[in-house]
Amino acid sequence: MIQQPPTLFPEITNTVRGRFYIVAGIISVVMAVASIAIFWWIFYTITPAPAPPLQNPIYVNYTQEPTDYISAESLAAMNAYIQANPQPQAVQVLKGMTTAQISAYMVAQVSGGLKVDCSYCHNIANFAQQDGYPNAAKKVTARKMMLMSADLNQNYTAKLPASVGGYQITCATCHNGKAAGLEPYPIEIMNTLPNDWRLPLELDYPGGLVVTGRKDVSNHEVEQNQFAMYHMNVSMGQGCTFCHNARYFPSYEIAQKNHSIIMLQMTKHIQETYVAPGGRIADGIMAGKSPSCWLCHQGANIPPGAAKPGQVPAVLSSTP
Structure with a gap:
């Protein structure tokens, strides 16, 4: 049997080994604590990516945000008007529709297309009022805009083949959430x-x-x-x-x-x-x-804000 030569200065070797273990242990503890600290620092300081904006189901690539452009007061006044007048008063363009149907269109496509409150065009104390209040002229312009969209849908988009998608022109197509238009x-x-x-x-x-x-x-x-x-x-x-x-x-x-x-x-x-x-x-x-x-x-093949098939009131659509 071959014997190992005796270790020189065994007390020095043991001391060094002991110090090594102590230093290695301290470093391991420091690194573990630092890793945990860094993990929680990242967890609490990095903001997660925001969720994509909710798309409006009526339009192509058109978000529902913001959602607070119609006031609670206007919605309450509209509901009261619908209850009091199931059939619309003083309607000039949207004929053949009930008050509830017209109100739904107004909320989704007129207010929704311009991102404005009902009071932008109406006296919400009396939705049927035609003149004598500050924004009466905007109601007149809105009617002209509806007639224009009906004209364009019936005489131009109607000529496009069904394969293009059957999209319709409505308020959001040109306004895209801006009252003054793009x-x-x-x-x-x-x-x-x-x-x-x-x-x-x-x-x-x-x-x-x-x-x-x-x-x-x-x-x-x-x-x-x-x-x-x-x-x-x-x-x-x-x-x-x-x-x-x-x-x-x-x-x-x-x-x-x-x-x-x-x-x-x-x-x-x-x-x-x-x-x-x-x-x-x-x-x-x-x-x-x-x-x-x-x-x-606006840089897209299909206009953002174009209405999907079946979403525009018949009187304003390509097939009235």
Whole structure:
């Protein structure tokens, strides 16, 4: 048997070993305490990610927040009015609906689309009152807006195929939660465009922007075409091939190109009917703002705030 040589200075070795264990133990305890402290510090100081905003079931990509824009006083007054008047009084647009149905539409789509209280347009002491109170003019404008949305749904969105989704225009489509409506040409989307540029709605569609392959168009017309295409790209959040065959731009084989013509015709109709001086019901309805693709689309293919099928009252829908 081979014997291990005797350890030199055994008392020194044992002392070192003992100190090592003591130091290692202290370090382990400190690290354990520090780990626990750091865990609880992180737990209590880091704020969890907020829940996504609750989406309104009536509209596309439109949140229900804030939810306190209608006061309890207005809701109580409305309920009292419904009980006292099951059939509506002084109705001019929403005919064929009960008071309860009209009130539900007003709460969900008029107040909900603008995020305003009932008193924004009504005297809540008498919802049927037509004039003689501070906001009576807004009720008149609201009626014109309803007539405009009915006009656009019945004469333009009705032309879009069912495959597009059957979405309808209503208050939130253009207002998107803002009482004054959205800015149709905000500076932040103009980018390389002149700030005073507007869609060439004086042109006829189809054909107004067709310049590809032609030699009889001016540089100005080509520039206007490119400006309009850039505006559509930004407004829809899509590239050129969303509507065009990149190998042959003049073709109409992609469905969205035909849809865009209907929308350009609608935009021109809004300009001529509701904005231009002498328009049929232009006074005050668009505050002089020329319409644009951005006004409804806001960077999305399907406009945020577009009403889902079946949500708009029949009288205002594509199929009245």
